[in-house]
Structures are given as structure tokens and as C-alpha cells.
Amino acid sequence: MSCHYDVWPRVVRAGGEGTVSLRARSPHGRFDDAAEYEATIVPMEGIGGRTVRAGLRPVAGCLRIPHTFAAEQEYALAVARCDGEARVPAGEFRVYAVGPDLFARRPFKGDLHLHSSESDGRESPAWVAAACRRIGLDFMAVTDHWKYAPSLDAIAAFAGTPIDLRIFPGEEVHQEPDNPVHIVNFGGAHGICPLIRAGEPYLSEVRAIAEGLGADGLPPELRFAYAQCLWTYRSIRAAGGVAIFAHPYWIWRAQYNVPEALIARHFADQPFDAFELLGGFHRYETESNLLQLARYHDECGRGRRIPVVGSSDSHGCERGELFGWYWTVVFAPTAEFADLAAAIRGAHAVAVEALPGETRRAHGPFRLVKYAHFLLREVLPLHDALCVEEGRLMLDHVAGDPAAAAALGRLQGRTRRLMDSLWQA
Numbered sequence: 001m002s003c004h005y006d007v008w009p010r011v012v013r014a015g016g017e018g019t020v021s022l023r024a025r026s027p028h029g030r031f032d033d034a035a036e037y038e039a040t041i042v043p044m045e046g047i048g049g050r051t052v053r054a055g056l057r058p059v060a061g062c063l064r065i066p067h068t069f070a071a072e073q074e075y076a077l078a079v080a081r082c083d084g085e086a087r088v089p090a091g092e093f094r095v096y097a098v099g100p101d102l103f104a105r106r107p108f109k110g111d112l113h114l115h116s117s118e119s120d121g122r123e124s125p126a127w128v129a130a131a132c133r134r135i136g137l138d139f140m141a142v143t144d145h146w147k148y149a150p151s152l153d154a155i156a157a158f159a160g161t162p163i164d165l166r167i168f169p170g171e172e173v174h175q176e177p178d179n180p181v182h183i184v185n186f187g188g189a190h191g192i193c194p195l196i197r198a199g200e201p202y203l204s205e206v207r208a209i210a211e212g213l214g215a216d217g218l219p220p221e222l223r224f225a226y227a228q229c230l231w232t233y234r235s236i237r238a239a240g241g242v243a244i245f246a247h248p249y250w251i252w253r254a255q256y257n258v259p260e261a262l263i264a265r266h267f268a269d270q271p272f273d274a275f276e277l278l279g280g281f282h283r284y285e286t287e288s289n290l291l292q293l294a295r296y297h298d299e300c301g302r303g304r305r306i307p308v309v310g311s312s313d314s315h316g317c318e319r320g321e322l323f324g325w326y327w328t329v330v331f332a333p334t335a336e337f338a339d340l341a342a343a344i345r346g347a348h349a350v351a352v353e354a355l356p357g358e359t360r361r362a363h364g365p366f367r368l369v370k371y372a373h374f375l376l377r378e379v380l381p382l383h384d385a386l387c388v389e390e391g392r393l394m395l396d397h398v399a400g401d402p403a404a405a406a407a408l409g410r411l412q413g414r415t416r417r418l419m420d421s422l423w424q425a
């Protein structure tokens, strides 16, 4: 219902005074300047009690509802037209009040783990980037197996082009058969794989780490593998990247990707920056993501605070599967890499599953999941609608259309302005 109305702001300061404005987007449902309206403001979590605002009169079809939003929670604003003693429902609208720490952050959608035709994906790195904008992402990285260069190709394809998608470098590191763990380097200033390929000093450093490892819970045959993981996480961080522990419950050759002893040690030590809570598993492989979720909640129950991300791990944008199914919402002050990385490491992110035809589901810390569900319902669809056109133009640019860059320039800043208008001034 409320998509037929402009509602602003959608996100207000908890504990503060605010005025929510409502205006119909079509003549149907327009607020009548000659009529009187009443708004019942209902706090979803019951904090502050419900309030009735009577005697509201629209001006030029715009109805303004002042209110003090007592606490961080979602609010329903049920509006009715007064017809004598009768109250004729005119719509229900939603806003969310957030505390100052969250108010200072904006939601940024991103996919931190994607493949291109430079490893085993289908489309070029530039195509993958453009397709990411088309589905409403604010940032992404191509993270090909053992290859950092494709992520730079995606960045180079749009160098000097006025776009709002942030394209970051990345790669996926794994060292089978000695070590089954897959680790994503998101945003590191250089690739880690060349250091591994060089052999030395990598091997000596890993051996030294292995010798220093405590024996608790780790079978001798996994010590070297775990030392390799520690070396990789450290090296990614040294390059300024976010080190992601990826898809431990992916089923490969009838086994979970990572043996239990290694998973347990990962959660005990948390040498990674973020856990890939949701990864690119097909519909028939839901078990892997479910196990990752159950494990996450179990580990949090032991008092651990585990930063999470969701990633498609897509190997093709146009095949109708995986791409766009799993992504991350990061709550950060800006979409600059340093802010995104700090927010992810600080557990200011949720993993989202958005399978076609199914309800979108956010997973992660309760406070953020609650807020994210409001944003997924009331705010992000507006953002995503603007991104579609930008993504199409980015694909035209990749295809060599000389007019695409100028058209993109005219759209630049549009999603930012939209979001600004939806947050209380």
C-alpha cells in the first residue's frame, strides 16, 4: 500500500521529535485538503504506547504528522479520514526510529564473492560489475580463484566513468589438496596468491606458525593447513583487505568442505574478519547454508561475536541462479572501502537471502536483522529500482556504447539523494 505514497523521512532519530510527511503518488488516494485526518501511531515493540494525533489537515495533498519517536523500533502510522464520528481508513505507513549510532550509518548492499570468465564464471569482470548494479548493489568485488587481476579489470573498465557502484579488488584463495579452506580476500591492496606461489618465504613462515600452534583439538595432520589459513588471514589483513572464511559446509566429494576440527578451531580463535554465513548454494543444497546458520547461532550462544557476510559466489550473472540470491547489507557511514571494512569487522552487517519468489530473509545480529527487514520492505526496493537503469547503462558501456557514460553521468548521485531524502534531516 505505502508504495503508492511518498513517505519521508522513513528513518528517524529515536528519542527525538520528528515530522513524517505523506503524499499520494497518484490522484487515487490523494489526501483531500478540505478534509480532516487522524493518525494513530503504533510502536511495534510497545515502547512508548500508542498515540492518536487528531485534527491533521493536508496542505496541497501533503499530510504532515508530528511525533516524538520514543525509542528504537518500527512505528506504524495508521491514517484515517474523519467523516463526522466515522473514521475511514486512508492507509498505513511505516517508519523506523534508530539510535544515534545506527542513524549515523546507511545501509549499503554488496556482494563480496563473485566469479568471472577469468576463472570458472561465465561473463567478463566488467559485465559482472555492471550486472551487480542492475540488481541494486552498491559495491562488489570479482574474487576469482587464485586470480586478483580480473578484479582490477572490472575496476579499469569503468575508470573515469561516472558510476555509483563501488568496485573493489579481490580474489579467492584455496590451497587444495593440503588445505581445503576457501578464503576470500575482499578489497586487499594486492593479491595473496603470488606470495603463495613464490614458495618462500611463505612455506617457512607457515611452518613457523604451525610449530607455534597449541595442540588443543587440532589433529596433527591439520596443523599445517590451519597454519596456512592463519598466514592467509594475516596476509590479507596486512594488505588492508577483509579476510572472509567462506562456505565451510559446502559439500564437495561427499564431504563438508572443511573438516569439523578446522571449523571448531576457526570459531575458537576467529582469525578471520568475517564468516560467510550465506554462500552460493543452489536451491537443492540448502543444507549447507542452514548448517552455517545453525553453527553461527550456536557459536554466538557461547558468547562469541562473529561478523558475518552473505555472498552469491555466483559463477554466472545471466543463468538465473545464485547471482542476486545472497548478498550483504553493511551499515556504514559511507561506502568508502575503509568504512565498509570497519563496519564488517565490527559486526555491523547482515547476510541476506533473496531467492526468487521467496520472502527476503536477513540473518545476523538481532538488532540489525530487525532494522534490515524494515529496510528490505520499505526502503531498499526504491533504491533498487533506480539501480536497474544504471546497471543497464553500465552494460551498454561495457559493450562500447559511446553515449552510455554521459547518460550515467546524468544519473550519478541519484541513489544517494534518494537515501538522503528518506533519512531525517
Ligand SMILES: [Zn+2]
Residues within 6 Å of the ligand: 172, 182, 246, 247
Ligand atoms: Zn570457494
Ligand SMILES: [Zn+2]
Residues within 6 Å of the ligand: 113, 114, 115, 172, 313
Ligand atoms: Zn568462490
